[in-house]
Amino acid sequence: MPLLRIENLHTYYGHVHALKGIDLEVEEGEIVTLIGANGAGKSTTLRTISGLVRPREGRIEFGGQVINHVPAHKIVQMGVCHVPEGRRIFTTLTVMENLMMGAYTIKDEEAIRENLRRVFDLFPRLAERKNQLGGTLSGGEQQMLTIGRALMSRPRLLLLDEPSLGLAPMLVKAIFETIREINARGTTILLVEQNARAALKIAHRAYVLETGRVVLSGPAQELMRDERVRKAYLGER
Amino acid sequence: MQQLLQQLINGITIGSFYALVALGYTMVYGVLKLINFAHGDLFMWGAYIGLTGLSALVALMSRGGPILILPVSIIVIVTIALVGVLIERVAYRPLRSAGRLAPVISALGAAFILESLARNIYGASWKTYPTGLVPAGRVALVGGVRISVMQVLVLVVSFLLMALLYLFVYRTRIGTAMRAVSLDHEVSRLMGIDVDGIIATVFLIGPGLGGLAGMIVALYYGSFDFTLGWIFGLKAFISAILGGIGNIPGAMLGGMILGIIETLGAGYVSPQWKDVIAYAILILILIFRPTGLLGERVAEKL
Incomplete structure (x- = not known):
């Protein structure tokens, strides 16, 4: 049984349909990364998991329990911690x-x-x-x-949203090493990153999001070699 | 010199009233970024509940004495705290995501409701507190300065309450969570803090203190009417702004400063001019320090 299982997740901001049926799983002990352009729904996925926004459809299961309607502060007690974007x-x-x-x-x-x-x-x-x-x-x-x-x-599951954003290159490297270290010490990680190359390097598996949908998924090593990923997210021609 | 010291003692007494009430404004502003306009009227209700409680107790025991104040204080604190929480629940919480303006209007509405209720229930006439509760004597201090027993009581109680509140907010887990909620609701929720619970706690403490202050003020002056909340509430609100709204030590400082300036203005110039002097100084302070005296002690950069 995966630690986190998300099925057919739909989230709205007012009338904006931000997540259009996301399916995603994270196994205990993994680093899983979500990559994608701005507005693809990466942060919204994390915010829906941690309870900051409510999904309109679908289910989120953590450790075998459905947490869709659990208040955010209780989700933390269950062992999910969300580090939001922007060093707050x-x-x-x-x-x-x-x-x-x-x-x-x-x-x-x-x-x-x-x-x-x-x-x-x-x-x-x-x-x-x-x-x-x-x-x-x-x-x-x-x-x-x-x-x-x-x-x-x-936490059993750490949700990290753009931890490298706005940091000097030296620090970016250090942060990614730290994430790997945290994982090695036993914390499962779901990582959202713009820096797809660095994220894929440390992740076991990855999901690629485009306009609220998962368009690709698989082992990180494989995605790194994927033609579409290389063009769209790794800046290669 | 003697006159100055005498005026300072009077000023600090008035200032401690402002400070106790200002704390309620500033704590609520901290967690909700809302000016709780009903706070002045909760304070006024403290005076009325105190009146009812003390009159009943004096009649019942057929004697006065300071000891009667204690049980009535507790009744006042508990009642007004519960009304505070009720107002938050009914008038503010449903509007939490409705922008800044709607809750302000709702707060003004709650203020008018509380004020009208007081007038309808107790009448519009001036009410007088039972006498003989606090010994009338004065104590001579060094240099011929005299302080009344009432003033001693007021100062001891308010400084004790402020010290306790300070320790609670800066030294306890819940107090720290309160400061965290003031900074960022969303991240506080992600820390596992029950933000609604913390807000409710603020609405217990602020009005509780404010209600008690209402009773103490009425006891100090001896008589009051339903406009008490408006006058004192406004001055306490100004104290909170003066100290830096949202800042707890700031509210204490702002109250003291306003009380002292007013009293010195009344004593050295003339009582009719005290408000002119006090508020001219206030405007000057705000022009040169718009964030208030202790507002934003640390630059909030990201």
């Missing part, structure tokens, strides 16, 4: 307070300390800056904080 840290909260908000669903102090240790182990920079306000961090550090904050809930 709490700017006037300290780094430590940001991380504690990530652990909001956890009551056990010992578990919180353990998760904090793991996050600081992954991002030593955050430990150095734990008492600074989030807004004073650099762009790369803010991205580390959004990911670190999400990991504080120890």
